[in-house]
Amino acid sequence: MQEKYLKNIKYKIMNDKIKKLQEEIEREKRIISNCKHTFGKSYYNPTTKNEGYGYKMVAQGSDVWGEYQGYREVNVDRWSRKCTDCGFEEHTFEQKPIVTGYEPNFKK
Numbered sequence: 001m002q003e004k005y006l007k008n009i010k011y012k013i014m015n016d017k018i019k020k021l022q023e024e025i026e027r028e029k030r031i032i033s034n035c036k037h038t039f040g041k042s043y044y045n046p047t048t049k050n051e052g053y054g055y056k057m058v059a060q061g062s063d064v065w066g067e068y069q070g071y072r073e074v075n076v077d078r079w080s081r082k083c084t085d086c087g088f089e090e091h092t093f094e095q096k097p098i099v100t101g102y103e104p105n106f107k108k
């Protein structure tokens with residue numbers, strides 16, 4: 001009887017905590033979506049991903065298909081930047097060339 005009561009109290013405390021965290025998430029989302037974002041300097045911030053390698057045939061009953069032999073963790077280039085106002089962090093895996101300007105274009 002008391003054990004069940006304690007269990008219910010525990011769930012109630014957990015639910016309150018979850019509710020508070022959800023409210024906090026909503027508040028942060030609002031702050032981020034209302035921000036015009038002033039990004040600081042971008043920085044190299046590599047990460048990892050799982051990449052399939054090899055090939056094997058798998059048969060189950062009359063079904064036969066091909067599958068990766070396994071997965072391994074590989075490093076991936078990534079760049080990040082953070083908003084100095086709201087803390088929103090943005091990532092990209094791409095780079096674009098920097099246009100440095102113009103120079104006189106003498107024909108020959």
Ligand SMILES: [Zn+2]
Pocket residue numbers: 032035036037038083084085086087088
């Ligand atoms: Zn921002």
